[in-house]
Amino acid sequence: EARLDMAGIRARRHLPILVGGSGLYVRVALDRLEIPPTDPAVRARLEGELAVEGMAAMHARLGRADPVAARAIEPKNERRVVRALEVIELTGRPFSATLPTREYQLPTITIGLCVPRQALDARIEARVHQMWDAGLLDEVRRLDAAGLREGRTAAKALGYSQALAHLDGILTAEQAIEDTITSTRRFARRQESWFRPDPRIHWLGYDDPQLTERALDIIGSA
Numbered sequence: 001e002a003r004l005d006m007a008g009i010r011a012r013r014h015l016p017i018l019v020g021g022s023g024l025y026v027r028v029a030l031d032r033l034e035i036p037p038t039d040p041a042v043r044a045r046l047e048g049e050l051a052v053e054g055m056a057a058m059h060a061r062l063g064r065a066d067p068v069a070a071r072a073i074e075p076k077n078e079r080r081v082v083r084a085l086e087v088i089e090l091t092g093r094p095f096s097a098t099l100p101t102r103e104y105q106l107p108t109i110t111i112g113l114c115v116p117r118q119a120l121d122a123r124i125e126a127r128v129h130q131m132w133d134a135g136l137l138d139e140v141r142r143l144d145a146a147g148l149r150e151g152r153t154a155a156k157a158l159g160y161s162q163a164l165a166h167l168d169g170i171l172t173a174e175q176a177i178e179d180t181i182t183s184t185r186r187f188a189r190r191q192e193s194w195f196r197p198d199p200r201i202h203w204l205g206y207d208d209p210q211l212t213e214r215a216l217d218i219i220g221s222a
Contacts, residue, residue: 032101059081069094072099111215128184137166
């Protein structure tokens, strides 16, 4: 019945579907975003000034240039403070003016799945063990030989970085597995913090027996 309902909906409108991805990836794909410019020389100079003047002085400088951004950025977040000052210098505009707003580029329906923390932690642990049992280490060994470490981010991916550490003799298999579980749980919490405040998301229980029907109702009523 759910398939028939979806077929009817598809007959009435075009429905591209985006599933998963990091919070920033989803925002870039769906929302109107302005990516401010960057300049390595300006960034390096500001980082040098940070080393000399200290974090308190740099955050105070940001407060004078852009009070809204200063209130939004933690005083100890060196990377974001430097980035904000860099954008202000390069654009002549407040950094806060370039921050993304929750505005879709096209009419969009976003559905999120609610998973209780205990259940999510258990699923992450089970998934990591499944990955190792299914041959993650052999996969990483092959990719390493093909130049995995030469990429900017691939070698740092969850699971891959721990597997590489095991191949290098830094971690035992048990330590690599446990570190992957812990790191993935931490990442899941960051994702939750990213998505949860977005009022546009329709949240549904992941184990709701009527999950498909509820999701189709949301799509059909939009």
